[in-house]
Amino acid sequence: MKNSELDVLIIGAGPIGIACALECKKQKLNYAVLEKGALTNSLFHYPLNMTFFSTSEKLEIDAIPFISNNPKPTRNEALEYYRRVATSNALEIYLYEKVEAIKQTELGFNVQSTKSLYTAKKVIIATGFYDLPNLLNVPGEDLPKVVHYYKEAHPFTLQDVAVVGASNSSVDAALEIYRKGGHVTMVIRGEAIGERVKYWVKPDIVNRIEEGSIKAYFNSEIKEITPSHLVIQTPEGDKTIANDYVVALTGYHPDFTFLKTVGIELSKDGKSIPKYHPETMETNVKGLYLAGVICGGKETHKWFIENSRIHAKIIVEHLKKQI
Known part of the structure; x- marks a missing residue:
């Protein structure tokens, strides 16, 4: 049965969100992951025949082996890997449930989704950036073609x-x-x-x-x-x-409106980099953390699965001391 009173609520069930869930489970924290789409929704929407730039071991999370037919895995192999990680570890992931609002309280956060209201002592945002394309902003861009x-x-x-x-x-x-x-x-x-x-x-x-x-x-x-x-x-x-x-295919960007709505400050240099402490990943909003590629703002080439996997351990190690 779904628990609406949590130690940690994780937003986003991509590879980094899954890594955060694994770390919370290991530390025996009461957690849940909310995802507005399918599991690893961004990877699911990648081209059918896509091959990753990275080798499979660099896409592994929590030292769980990722075996692929070739050194550089395909989209389908990645989907299978993260799906098996989530199901084999019985992670508390709830799909097709979009977070609509986050409100800070004296005890933590109230998080309203399309299905439930949650209370959480800490919140981790790991939503990536693939859902919002950079538009051309030219006449005719709204045509079906x-x-x-x-x-x-x-x-x-x-x-x-x-x-x-x-x-x-x-x-x-x-x-x-x-x-x-x-x-x-x-x-x-x-x-x-x-x-x-x-x-x-x-x-x-x-x-x-x-x-x-x-x-x-x-x-x-x-x-x-x-x-x-x-x-x-x-x-x-x-x-x-x-x-x-x-x-x-002009690139994508994080949901900056959502980040600003929950109180996260963005840099004024045109890069819109969210404010967070690199040693803890905690934002300027106490108890609210960022994980994964969303940390780069408009610099979407800065963070990838392979170099942001460590965010899960950093975040959970820090927040556990405060719960």
Whole structure:
């Protein structure tokens, strides 16, 4: 039976939220994890054929072995791993239950979800950033042909597809759509393919662009989207091209509105980095902690599963002394 009076309430059932739950269970704390979507919701929405940059051991949590067929695991292998970790350890995780409000009290926090009201002495926010895309903010972005998430290439076969961005996700999508018979044009704000693109993929996209199989506009941005065309602002002037779909993989950001609503301060330098103590992960709101990639604000390349796994032990070690 679900307990609504908790020592610790964890928001987000991604890898880091699961790691926090494991640590709470080991320390015999009364905890629960609330997740607004599926287990590891962000990973679930990754492209079907995605391969991680990291090797499997760097994605392990709580020293539980992650065995994959190849050194770099796939999305499906990661889903299986974190699913087995959660179920085998009988973690208290409640899915499809969104947190709507957090209110600080003298004894801790009242947390209202879509299903229940909880009281918790401490709260850990481990919600990541994948749910909110960075928008293009151009006319026509609200057309059905524009998507900010990429799942698979088949729907784009024989279509004129513009892929926006030059990151790993953009490059993977462009190559896969091209190989499944789509006519791909990349629109890239910078002067080259991103520096962080996987080293074994980068030569492939560079070669496809150089041979003309994939058209690329560098130092360019989409200016307008219509049902049948795109207007692209390029160094040589505006270009109008035929277009059926826009796959705008321009990155994502944390829910800053939610963080500010619960009282967490954000940096004023344009990076919106939440205020927290790096030695404890406690924010400026006493008893409220951050874990995982959300700690980076708009710098979403700063924290990953592999370097934020340690947040769980840091946080639980600190909060246990106060409960």
